[in-house]
Amino acid sequence: MTVKKPSSGGTALSWMPIMVMTAVAGLDIVAGPGVGLLPLVSLGPAFAGLVGGWRRTALIGVVALVLCVGLGLYDGLFESRRGYTAMASVAGVTGAGIAAAVMRSRREAELANVQRIAEVAQRVLLRPVPLTAGPLQAAVSYTSAVAEARIGGDLYEVVASPHGVRVIVGDVQGKGLAAVETAAVVLGAFREAAHDEPALTGLGARVERSVARELEGEKFVTAILAEIGTDHEAVFLNYGHPAPMLVRRDGTADFPQPPSFALPLGLGVHGTDPPEPFRVGFAPGEQLLLYTDGVTEARDSDGRFYPLGERTHLLKDPDAHGALRALREDVVQHVAGPAHDDAAMLLLRYRGQGPA
Template sequence: MARGEDRHDHSQTRPKGRLAAARAALGSTKTRAFLRLLTSVGAGRTQEILRLLPFVVMALVALVDFGSGPTYGLLPLLALGPAFASVACGLGRTTVIGLVAMALCVVLGLYNDILWMPRTNITMVAILGVTVASVLASAGRLRHERQLADVRSVAEAAQRVLLRPVPRRAGPGIGVAVSYTSATAEARIGGDLYEVVTTPHGVRVIVGDVQGKGLEAVETAAVVLGAFREAAHDEAKLQGVVSRLENALTRELSGEQFVTAILAEITELAEITGDTSITVINCGHPAPMVLAADGRRWFADPPDEALPLGMGSLKASEPEPHQIPFEPGDQVLFYTDGVIEARDGTGQFYPLPARAYLLNGADPQHALDALRADLLRHVGRPLSDDAAMLLLRQRAACPAASSAA
């Protein structure tokens, strides 16, 4: 009985082991690169197939008509060639395909001795009309593609200005990784924001989410980031940075708009405690997730949460900061609500605590990329809200250095 139970247990664990190995293989950097290559090759091959499709269709129509004669009246199907050409071909190629269709119509009409019959003339006029319409449609499609390319280039330039690349290292031994996914399919930026700056007062971080979407949200995000980059260097206390952001938004915002944000400051306290801590002020934002080096995980909820930025006039007292332990080997994940509110097809929210093990990779950026890929797999479609994540990792102390100390 015991042996049977052992065999039963092993038969249950083997698929789990193979599943874990498959997930690890799919999550590896080389596999992701290979899948991206296959995707790009597949997209290029699809374009080439679409360009060849008009010739294939016209060739099939010609072969069938040669074999069957004028009985079935297949000549009008030659218009499918220039019609399909407008999908993926340029102006010149579409025109050539239309001329080929017209030439095939003449050749088949002579072969079947129906060239001067009324229905053949009507077919030639139809092919000519479809060719002209296809050329016009192709011109409109190319113009739209150029406009879309211009919009994408402007969006990329705006992203580089608004959401600048964060440093991979901030302060002594602190690794930084960032991920941003816009809810708009053709956009690269939205209402979420993040920034990491190294100042004389320490490393200062902001992660925020602007209420609303569209260009107005992007403009508000630009105001917050501009004020933060300036105040982070000028203000000695984190409360002063919050006040500067509040003043900047008071001048810009109208109505009931607001920005949820979390501000953090990392300072060295070696002369006092010998460790590093993170000072956090939470302005109505989701609490960051802390991943301790010993495997513990928790959400650092503030004892006194401040109001969102833009609503500070409703509360007289200043926001109170609180401390998050940040020992060697610890990680802190800041994120926006687009991450934890992402739903799959059944309406289930993304289980961020259960997926925290994905952040245990050797490289912070690769680990965060794995978490983002898992988030997109969970949703299975474009996100309904922008999703930004910023990961801070305290480098573990070397054993030799610890023993020497």
């Protein structure tokens, strides 16, 4: 587990109460009692309530009260009501700061609980792909565009079935919990049908029917299904999804296109033809990258899309996970800012050297 060091901004905020009270004390001594700076000592517990826990806020409040009494005696303010008014101000702000700190701690605990639930949902919905499946080595990368989110609308799965290794990568229209729910429907249908359906077209039809039952209106899911056996070929069904990238042994990249384009999952009820399967040679020593449009549509500051086909050299790392990590970091560097869309990448390597 990596332990994060406190940021310089967080350190400055934690010292803010002490610095404020020190500054007020110094100005009060220099300016004298006529200026009326003593009530500003209450800024110490006020800042403490914003950034610290209730115990630290109470401690800062006690220090502020002691400082208020000391400055009041030094200025001779207790001969009138000014000293007592300043003490009441400090005590009141300290109480409010303690209440704010308690409420913030409760909200942070609730947020931590929600994040734990999200992590459990991630393990159920987007469970880790197997390191090896049949003749393939697999690695996956997922980046959510939503701050602090673990999961989103992109989906992936690898299933080693009796009919070959079957793979899906998809992108749900929309974001948020509704997209996560739709992704769960697609993955559930795929995982069940991948073992039962002998043909890839039958698998696609099962997933299409499940999605059509669940989705309403014009919602849809772009997806690509693949089947890799032992005959050095990959069979694809493309439901309006970006073409996969096939990296040959010499480092050149191909983006195999379907013979005819089909609508995404969920729109097949409009009576259009289903996608036609197409075969592509996939031999030992070659790599297959399936991804969502959050990768290829990532733009830099000048509006240029990410040139995926020019980044095949990043996949030369013997470790598939290391290669995919380098590619993901390059996408992040290209964007040079927060991602605008979820981005999923699934890398499949055909193990073995194959013919030169």
